Amino acid sequence: MIRLHRSISKRFGVKDTSGRGTDMPRKSSIKRKLTLTFVVIIFVTVLIFELIFTFGINSYYYQNIEQILKDRMQITVEVYDTFLGYESLGSKAKFILENASVPEYVDAQILDKQGNIIESTARFNSDHQVSTKEFLSAKSGSTSVWRGRSPETDELIMAVSTPLSESGNIIGVLRYMTSIEEVDKTVKVYLLYAYLIGVGVLVVVLNLSTIMAKRIVEPIYELKAVADNIALGNFNIKAQKYAEDELGELADTINYMAEEIMKTEKLKHDFISSISHELRTPLTSIKGWSETILTGSIENVEETKLGLEIISKETERLHGLVENLLDFSKLEAERIVLSKIPLNLVELIERVFKQFSTVIKTSGLTYHVSSAEKEVIINGDRNRLKQVLINIVDNAIKHTPTGGAVVCQISLMEDKVILTIRDNGSGIAKEHLDRIVDRFYKANPNQGGSGLGLAITKRIVELHDGVLKIESELGKGTAVSVILPMK
Numbered sequence: 001m002i003r004l005h006r007s008i009s010k011r012f013g014v015k016d017t018s019g020r021g022t023d024m025p026r027k028s029s030i031k032r033k034l035t036l037t038f039v040v041i042i043f044v045t046v047l048i049f050e051l052i053f054t055f056g057i058n059s060y061y062y063q064n065i066e067q068i069l070k071d072r073m074q075i076t077v078e079v080y081d082t083f084l085g086y087e088s089l090g091s092k093a094k095f096i097l098e099n100a101s102v103p104e105y106v107d108a109q110i111l112d113k114q115g116n117i118i119e120s121t122a123r124f125n126s127d128h129q130v131s132t133k134e135f136l137s138a139k140s141g142s143t144s145v146w147r148g149r150s151p152e153t154d155e156l157i158m159a160v161s162t163p164l165s166e167s168g169n170i171i172g173v174l175r176y177m178t179s180i181e182e183v184d185k186t187v188k189v190y191l192l193y194a195y196l197i198g199v200g201v202l203v204v205v206l207n208l209s210t211i212m213a214k215r216i217v218e219p220i221y222e223l224k225a226v227a228d229n230i231a232l233g234n235f236n237i238k239a240q241k242y243a244e245d246e247l248g249e250l251a252d253t254i255n256y257m258a259e260e261i262m263k264t265e266k267l268k269h270d271f272i273s274s275i276s277h278e279l280r281t282p283l284t285s286i287k288g289w290s291e292t293i294l295t296g297s298i299e300n301v302e303e304t305k306l307g308l309e310i311i312s313k314e315t316e317r318l319h320g321l322v323e324n325l326l327d328f329s330k331l332e333a334e335r336i337v338l339s340k341i342p343l344n345l346v347e348l349i350e351r352v353f354k355q356f357s358t359v360i361k362t363s364g365l366t367y368h369v370s371s372a373e374k375e376v377i378i379n380g381d382r383n384r385l386k387q388v389l390i391n392i393v394d395n396a397i398k399h400t401p402t403g404g405a406v407v408c409q410i411s412l413m414e415d416k417v418i419l420t421i422r423d424n425g426s427g428i429a430k431e432h433l434d435r436i437v438d439r440f441y442k443a444n445p446n447q448g449g450s451g452l453g454l455a456i457t458k459r460i461v462e463l464h465d466g467v468l469k470i471e472s473e474l475g476k477g478t479a480v481s482v483i484l485p486m487k
Helices: 002-012 030-083 089-099 133-139 181-231 246-295 301-332 345-355 357-362 382-398 453-463
Strands: 106-111 117-120 144-149 156-166 169-179 340-344 366-371 377-381 405-413 416-423 467-473 477-485
Touching (some): 030 089, 030 156, 030 181, 089 106, 089 117, 133 169, 181 246, 246 301, 301 453, 340 345, 345 366, 345 382, 345 405, 345 416, 377 382, 377 477, 382 405, 382 453, 382 477
Parallel strands (some): 366 405
Antiparallel strands (some): 106 117, 106 169, 156 169, 416 477, 467 477
């Protein structure tokens, strides 16, 4: 297993960071667990089969013999009860056995209540008193069976005893006895075969389980090696998909994860480059104009005023950039607490457009706000919702050419309010539309900004239990809808 992991690590060029490259044995492994699980399941199954087989074969042989002895004995007892019920046991014992249908392999005995053999078909009388369990049970009035070693021959026998009665009193015992030595040997041979087959099955299952576990675990080790590579920063590696199963889905997930990490890394790199540029440009202007003014080399008051205006605008630009970064950081850490109050959404959007009225006018644009109701009351954080609307309106103005229009429409649908800001600007390409709200993402890399505005907007809307929806067609314009719950 260690060699397997080493070969996979070598194949993918990943460092062995898990300790498997050392000689220390691992406490646990999936392969071992799978193999053990398979073996335990089959072992329990084989064990149950062996127990059933053992019970079945014992029942088949021994119970058959027992039933034969009982049937023969019953015939003999019926003859005794019918014809010899009033004679003494000693005088009729010989007659009973001579006329009984006794197979050659069975020894039939008549015993008195003390266990002494009165008569036997084997013509064998012994001073030894019978005291086996089935004899004692027969003395008590019930037919019983016993299996064990014969005291005389030490061979394995089966004995069936039943009481002989006269006028309701037990006067003796009829005992049928046969050797089961050969039967026992046959049963043992069958059981031995069954146990050997069981052991063979376990050996085969152990080997098959090891092979199956290896086939299951090898892709897991490869996926682990790929994950190690990704952890080390190698995102170009791909996990191999062996089958359309859970491991195949895991391989797809790892590949998707690697692609997403690559995209995020690229976004991060682009963001750092972009933010560096966004910070450097205003700082350069601020530094240049401040040094020029401080040296006193500018004699023209108008030029000094221009320099101060540039410093002020660039400072405001830096302030907005830093605010965006701080807001995004708080949103990511979920540290923003909303101060929700009842507010009129119509009044709020009108204030936002009035705030942009000068910019709209100087840009050669027009705007219009329409609402189904004069007052649309919602529960929300006024400042945060204003931030959302400012971001959307600002984007609409920036991407709408001279002569264009920015239109806001507020409509009601059941328990929701839909605020849509539509422009007839440049629009957004389809390949960018799905990712336009992702953090750091910019449809145009050369465009200024941090790429956080819409990401922040979307998160604030979601904190209000709302939905941000963007529809756009390249060259025709964009519609941004904010869907919020009514108060």
